[in-house]
Amino acid sequence: MADIDMEKEVYKNDDSNARSTSGNIEVVPSSMTYSPDLLNLGLGGMEISQHKSNSGQTSLTLVNSSLPTFATVLCSIEFPDRQKPSCYPPPNPTDSFQTPPNTVNTVNIVTRKHIQTMASFPEASNLNAWKALQEHYNSTGRNITLKDEFKKDDLRFQKFSHTFVNTADKSEILFDFSKNLITEESITLLIQLAKEAGVEKLRDQMFNGEPINFTEDRAVYHVALRNVSNQEMRVKGKSVVEEVNSVLNHMKEFSEQVRSGEWKGYTGKKINTIINVGIGGSDLGPVMVTEALKPYSDRNLTLHFVSNIDGTHAAEALRDSDPETTLFLIASKTFTTAETITNANTAKAWFLQKAKDTAHIAKHFVALSTNEAEVTKFGIDKKNMFGFESWVGGRYSVWSAIGLSIALSIGFDNFHEFLAGAHAMDKHFRETPLEKNIPIIGGLLSVWYSDFFGSQTHLVSPFDQYLHRFPAYLQQLSMESNGKAVTRTGDYVRYSTGPIVFGEPATNAQHSFYQLLHQGTKLIPTDFILAAQSHNPIEGGKHQTMLASNFFAQAEALMIGKTPEQVRAEGALGNLVPHKTFLGNRPTTSILAQKITPGTLGALIAYYEHVTFTEGAVWNINSFDQWGVELGKVLAKKIEKELETEGEGGGHDGSTSGLIAAYKKKASLLREVEKLTCRLTIERK
Structure with a gap:
């Protein structure tokens, strides 16, 4: 050595x-x-x-x-x-x-970087179960051939499939894990890993309101937001049930007023346009859910979501809106988020161009925030504030007041069912033994592929056009949670953590990147999601039948592949045989719902939340902070000042300095052109 x-x-x-x-x-x-x-x-x-x-x-x-x-x-x-x-x-x-x-x-x-730590949870790779899994992978795991496993065991599907009974909408969701690279021994060892890693202990601490987000000294209590059974839930000894229900009642009252037409704009006209201004969790969740549950929406209400600081995003939302009939939801817990407040001020300026009087702001702007001072300074009546606590993380805030746009779109009763579906999955996650615990199994499979098979990505592909924003939502949920390299004790990890999550709805995705799944060199564990019943069974259900056939076919094709002998038997020329061969043995999880209802969607989101929790618990990382988003924002503030002043600025690397100089030159030329155009226009007049 x-x-x-x-x-x-x-x-x-x-x-x-x-x-x-x-x-x-x-x-x-x-x-x-x-x-x-x-x-x-x-x-x-x-x-x-x-x-x-x-x-x-x-x-x-x-x-x-x-x-x-x-x-x-x-x-x-x-x-x-x-x-x-x-x-x-x-x-x-x-x-x-x-x-x-x-x-x-x-x-x-x-x-090793010494930071505030959370003791008593072990390093994953030091665990006996981890070492046993490595031996199992070396001897068995990497040699598993799924086709052969199904031939050897007629009951494989029954052994590795689990049905979740959703009390929210009286439906069932089938989770089929049987096409994964596992044996019964694999599952036994993975369950043992969860036990040794303290997953159950951390889970109980979360449900008990303990500050498991230790770097920010906060509880992680989004589960309390959907506590529709009103179980006692406390943070630092204080019950949160009454407070949560108070906000929900406020949301119910307000959403019903707007939807019924009782709430009117400053000229007495009914609100017909909602513009949600927020970013990150204040945008991704509401966008995804309102799209997924569009069949339940009030089609007389137009929804826009403005998140990007790129002025185009705000401009397009405002272009066809009428200040007299538009309601703005400003979603920012602190009411200081740079992108959100910049867009909010743009919206206010647009509104006042017509409304003139700042007193009218109260009828057209509400705040999803806890900063009363900044909210009232903006001009919003404090009665129109919808608050939430520090224990609500941004990427888990869709269940909170941040979900007001959802309640406005689909109605509060449907929003309540959405919460109930998540609550049902919470109950399953908290009470079901690990061996049959669906989110636990999903999370452990992610660890299995990331750390033993070396997989770096995870695909989620819903066979449902209404779920077209679901993968983007899961990207933040997973990658912001588990894109960490430091353990709870402050050590750098010695294994792979958070996979890259991506996806698109099928069958569109089949015609873009499924090629990589079938014949590429990377192992990409995949989740396929389908609802048996469509909201739009047009052509006598023909479209849905075709969609479902592709759902089943893709998972089967990824598993069985196509041998050279099969290709030759089809008459392929010799030199084309390798190009038409499919290796197969690609793992998939099939998730089959009855219908995408508010309750079903709530359960699916909660499933992936708990999968993410399980991953982070095993990896011994804090899944609930996001320090990685801060550095770029700090540097951006400094650079923004440089862009507004003359000169080249300084203190940057050569590349950044060169790019800033080039940008200033191009922006300066544009300003000169605009001045010239303006002068010529005046002269013509």
Whole structure:
């Protein structure tokens, strides 16, 4: 083994070094060139060895021998003209990554960062169950062939499928996990991993209102927002039930006034346009839910959502709106979010161009916020504030006052059913044994693929056009929650965390990226979602039948593939056989609902929330903060000032400085053109 000077960060292989042979493997004590560690931190305990087989194949092995002081390894391996695998960190500390000779391997070492920690939860890869899973993967998991598993076990579908009974709408949702790369032993070991990782303990702490978001000292209590059974729920000893119900009653009263026409604009006209101004969780959830539940909406109400600071977003929403009949929902907990307040002020200026009197703002603007001082300063009557507590995270806020646009769209009774569906899934998640706990199984499968199969992505593809924004919603839920590299004890993880979540509704997606699923080099675990009953059974249900057939066919095709022999039997020319061959054995989870009702949608969202929770609990990370969004915002404020002043600014890297200078030049030219156009127009007049 070759010891790295841990105050440096760049390692290069050099095949010219002397080699010592051990059996059939040559260990190459490679030379190293260094660049200063950007963090300038002393490190120790990482060893790197390079191995060369008799066939000439080179591999790099990373070994952590000093866990108490070492954090993790980040490595990138350059592959000319080939797929480039990456590791952050390697799924297993002793995994080897194959590299061709004469390439540069960069290994970045980062130290343990001491922050506020949450003790008593263990590092996942130190758990006995994790080690047992690694052995199981090596001996069995990576050799599973799904076709063969179904042939060997006629009851495989029954063993690995679970039905969720939704008390909210008296429906059932079938979750079929049988097409995943698992055996009964896999599930047993994954359940043991959940137990050893303390998933049940953390779950109970969440439902008890304890501050499991320890970096912000907050409870994670979105489950209290949908507590339709009015169970006692407390934060720091104080009941939250009455407060939650008070906000819900306010939402009910207001939404019914607007929908009935009782609430009128400043000229006495009925409201017919709702514009929700918010960003992140204040936008993604309401957009997704109002689209998904459009069959239940009041089609006499037009909804717009403005989130982007790009002026185009606001301009398009305002273009065809009438100030006399438009209601704005300003969704910002602090009422200081830069993008939201900028867009809100633009909306107010647009409104006052016609309304003139600021007193009229009270009839056309409401606030989904807790900052009374800023809300009233804006001109909104404090009676039209809909608040929510600090224990409501942005990406979990769709159940709170942030969901007012949903209640306005579909009516409060349907909104209540939406909450009830989520509450039913909460009850299942909290009370069902782990072996039959649907979100627990879903979350553990994600860990299984991320950390043992090396999968980096997860696809969610709903076979329902109304769910076209569902994958985008899940992106924030999953990636903002589990895109973390630091454990609850402040150490950098030694395994892969949060997968990249993406998706599009089928069958559109079949004609864009499903090619990658079937014949690409990446393992992409996939969730397919279908409702058996369509809201629009046109042509005698023909469209729905075609949609359903594709739902079943895609999952089956990904599993069984197509062998060269089958391709030849179809008469394909010899040179086309490999191109028409499908390897198969691609894992999928099929989720079959009865119909996309408010209750069903609520349950589906809660399912994915608890999947995300389970992942984070196993990975021992805090799934409920989002410090990663802050740095860019801080830098943007500084750069914004530079863009408004003359000169080049300073303190940036060469690329950023060059881009800013180019932008200023182009913007300056545009302003000159606008001035010239204005002058010519005046002269013509």
